[in-house]
Amino acid sequence: MKWFFSEKHRLHDANLEVWAGHPSPSTEVAARADTIAELLRGDASFTEASPHAHGIDPITAIHDPRMVAWLATAWEETRPFSETREIIPDTIRHVSLVEGLGEQPESMNSPLGRLGYWCFDTMTPIVEGTYEAALSAVDVALSALDELDAIGKATYALCRPPGHHAGRAMIGGFCYFNNAAVVANAMIERGAKRVGVLDVDVHHGNGTQQIFYQRSDVVYASLHGDPDRFFPYFTGWLHETGVGAGAGFNKNVPLATGCGDDEYLASLDETLEYLDECGVEQLVVSLGVDTYALDPLSDLSISRRAFHQMGSAIAARGLPLVVVQEGGYDQADLAYNVQSFLRGIAQLDPKPEPEERDPSSLSKQHL
Template identity: 45%
Template sequence: MLTFCSRAQSAHAPSFELVNGAAEAHAETPARLANMLAEMGEVREPADHGLAPIVAVHDPDYLAFLQSAHEAWLGAGREGDAIGYAFPVRGRRPLDLERIDGRLGQYGFDTVTPIAAGTWEAAYGAAQAALSALDAVASGALRQAFALCRPPGHHAGADYFGGYCYLNNAAIAARAAAARGMGPVAVLDVDYHHGNGTQDIFWEDGSVFFASIHADPRTDFPYFWGHADERGAGDGEGTTFNQPLPRGTGWAEYEPALGKALEAISRFGAKTLIVSYGADTFADDPITQFALTTDDMERVGAMIGAAGLPTVAVMEGGYNVTALGRNVAAFIAGLEGG
């Protein structure tokens, strides 16, 4: 499958994250990208589409902040990565959360997403990879294309970052597809974690359907989004479809959930599909709790491919670096074969 990836995506190399009360080695490293590239076929450098398609999703002031944050951090006499420690309450609703992680986090989002020296360049390159994959599909020459994005994007909202994400690559591709007359557009998120940023961006946008299969946010990040009763609002009422699943979910439980998501996308009448693909549903991922195998990754791809829609797949999470490349390759093989 034709794959796009920017050389700049290796520039983002945060040294640590603050999680569960301790500084730990950051899970989202350049080694992820190297492992995936080793398993890919043809990989092309993306074209530069500029800021316009990014501004169509993200607030300009937020983008200016991302571009200048690390320089401002150094200018204030600090060293290393820029990482916050005080957060405003952006919005909340009563939720019965189970873990202390979530309850503490009701007041912030988050301390695991530092801005390092090359963060903007990497995030910008990842967005260009998603847009170039869309170009390949929009031309009609290909039915499917893959954007090997890193850092990931689905936790980034219009004006916020978190969950290792800075620019929402899937949302950028989806909005660009709609602007090119490829709608109705659907985004299918099959990462372990809920794509809260994507949901927020299209919450009131009835032209884009968002379907997500993910770990139950009562127990897992991002906690405050992704509950089953979240369905969109305004013009977007009914165009958000969340299926939270319990820890330990294997293929027997995952397959019917994926089938329901694809049925909902079909009922919506989608003409173009953007897939937020995360390999962190893998049984041996170090920071997640599902139980899918490498063979299951291929099954996920095959079911999505069988939908027969022009498809742009965008890479999200997956943190078992040793297995990551082969899991992504299995997903792509299934997508092509489906």
């Protein structure tokens, strides 16, 4: 299997984020992608390839062009207001802030106002190289699609930063441009009648859902921790099934605390059945391995063996597909979990199980 990767992801090198009011070291760090790349380079079943530039048109096809233009200069224009390298909003445009005020002007003259307009949380810092890194992640994803178009086999895009929380007109949840959504939209623009996005990250891909919620040509289906206890809290419910032309083309499967392999794989089978029934011709897989039992952001109990089974179950449907990297934060096992999933996709045997670590020795973030 060919996989695509750009060293430019390291330009996004934030050290700081704010969780529930607490400044803390960044969760989404460059070492995540580097450790996956290192492991895949040592596996002869995988072949690394370099991405090439696709410009911003595929990005502005799904994101507000004003947001894309803002992100290009956001760090520079907010420099005078921050004592840290990272820019994080202090005031976010809450939906009720202008409630009842009638039509509001769109102009925002304050750089901090613009930051709070486009960013919806305090965990998505912007540093000097963020824009370039985010562009490179899209190029990685689209280059993987080019390869799929050329050879018709599954490909893997080792994207960083991730993308599935980025909506049409907002960044957030460690995400800037929605790599998976760019690929799904490009599949349609290149001639597919209907495609699916299968999101297996432990967090709901609110951005991807929103971008396609009113469309019938891109079907979004997600398995994730219940929003009653998981970021982004406000989306990912069972009743969100699409509106307008998109009615019936969105599926959410919120999962309970402690959900194990058997329950998860049964839910995955149902979701794959749903995508089949929708008649999708191609698939984008938003691969988050933060469902892992030892992941600091997870309260599910998914094993490495299950990642291989997930890959195998998806591959068995026979759809051409691009796997796009999203989350996964257990630095010790992250790369093994991704490799296990990809070997399942490629219909290769799993690697031998490593020794189990003791989950009680880990501290979990509050999600």
